[in-house]
Amino acid sequence: MSKVGVYKIDITPPLGIDFIGYHRPTGVTNVDERIYATAFVFESNTTKTVFISIDNIGMLIEDTSIIRQQIAIELSISFEEVTVVYTHTHSGPATVSNSEVVKAYKTILINNVIKAAVKANENVELSEVGWNVTVGDIGVNRREETTDGKVKMGTNEKGIVDPRIGILAIRNEATQKLSGAIVFCTAHPNVLKADSDILSADYPGLTRGILEQVLHCPVIIVQGSTGNVNAKYRGSMKAIQQMSYALSGHVLTMIPSIVFKSISKHKTISTKYKMDLKDIPEPENIKRIALSAEEQWGVNTNKWLTEMLNKYSQHTKKLSIDMEIQLFQINEGSFSGIPMEPFSESALDVQERLNNKLAFFGGYTNGYLGYLPTEEAYPYGGYEVELNPVVYGPITGLWMPPVENTAEVVVNKVLELHKC
Structure with a gap:
């Protein structure tokens, strides 16, 4: 048995709701595009798993867990077999606030995401899946070195970026028409900045719209290890178009050479890791x-x-915090994710050690804690290493940065999950 079901649901908030991503003195005053949650349900002979994408910078782990727990109950699967990823748009609605509007929206959002998973499960049909990967120039390393041996937010042309753009495509077995696609890429969805008052899914939203018009099926964009990678083009609606045209163009070049097969190798598993924080x-x-x-x-x-x-x-x-590391695998390709913002070096490390260009590793998975720099980044400091816990720690519980070797430990645990 090889079945897949897909369902897309509107999660656009009311005007006036607070933003999250950049501070704006006012809330959402205009809607550039509506935002969505999309659920995929994969079934093989022995396994059923759910993969969901939500247009949001990243909800807290406890809120994401409510979504996963309820879906697990509704579909009679385990909590660990539900994956929730966030597109990480910096122009989306807040879900953590004392505001009654935000609280009400979060309740509606959670209910709609659960509904999407239930509907996707009702829509399962005999399907085939296929992977492909290419490379594209859509991201730039943002840790620019300064004269004092530190870093600032900027552009580091020599800095490492994971250039891979991947796709997991699904098609109906009988009609051979596409029924869904999951795109993997690495570039921060922060094209629109603090001077924008427009609700937007950023470049993932427009890319998705372009691809859905051409492919006639739901599409989601999954972020890789973007902790040190900005979008190549930034600051305007024109920049969103540039990002979206570039990304969608690369995706469309891969479609003709995808080889479709029934689902054979299929699992979604996770492990918990007690992550030590710096003193x-x-x-x-x-x-x-x-x-x-x-x-x-x-x-x-x-x-x-x-x-x-x-x-x-x-x-x-001595501080520590529990973190889940999850692996979603379909046939020869995979995505492993954590509720953090890892650096591109970690994703490339996973790819190299597995010797598989279809092994993707990213963040914004099952919630949000903060950044996961590589050990080599710590001496340079900067926002991702030192200041992010100050900004978001009181909300997420990541009060201090992880200890220096954490990224290496996480990569090793990802490799262990692949061996299970």
């Missing part, structure tokens, strides 16, 4: 880090500063 620094350094975050990102750091000083005074220097 809380001395009070002087705590204050310095908080001040840097305020100056560079314009955020209120009082909560982080107070919490860190309290923990230090209580001699609570």
Whole structure:
């Protein structure tokens, strides 16, 4: 048996709701495009798994777990067999807030995502699947070195980027018409910046729209290891078009050479990892880090500063947080994901050690915690290494950066999942 079902549902919020991704003084005032959640249900002889994409920067793990738990109940599968990825648009609605509008929207969003999975399950049909991969120039390393041996947000032309663009295509076995496609790429969906008040799925949304018009089936865009990779074009609707035309063009070149087969190798499994965080620094350094975050990102750091000083005074220097690492595999291709923003070096490491260009590794999977830099990035500091926990730690629980060798440990655990 080889079956796949797909269902796409509208999750557009009301006007006025807060943004998440960049601070805007006002909420959403215009809608450039509606946003969606799309669910795929894969069935083989022994396994049923769900793969869902949501247009959002990334909901918290606890909210994502509610989605996964309810879908698992509805479809009579295990919690670990449900994968939720986020497109990571920086022009989407907030889901964490004391605002009644945000709370109400989150409830509707969760219910709609669950509905999409149930409907996709009802839509399963005999299907074949096929993979393909190419390379494209859509991302740029953003960790620009400065004269003092550190880094800032910018452009590092010599920096590493995972250039792969992959596709998992699904077609109806009888008609041989496409019924869905999952596209994998690596470039931050932060084309629109803080000066935009438009609700947008960013370049993944327009790319999806282009491909759906041509292919006549639902399409989702899955982010890879974009922690140190910005979109090549940024700052305007024209830049979104440039990104989308480039990405969709690369995807369309792959379609004719895809070889379709029945689902044979099929699994979605996960493992939990207790991730150690760096020691809380001395009070002087705590204050310095908080001040840097305020100056560079314009955020209120009082909560982080107070919490860190309290923990230090209580001699609570050792911190850790549980993290799930999940593998979704169909035939010869795979996507392994974590609720963080890993660097491209980690994705290329997975590909090289598995000797498989169809082995993708990315973030924004089953929730959000923060960044996962490689060990080599730590001496250079920067937002991804030092300041992100200050900005989002009070919300996600990642109060300090992971210890330096964490990315290597995570890659090893991904390889272990492939051997299961």
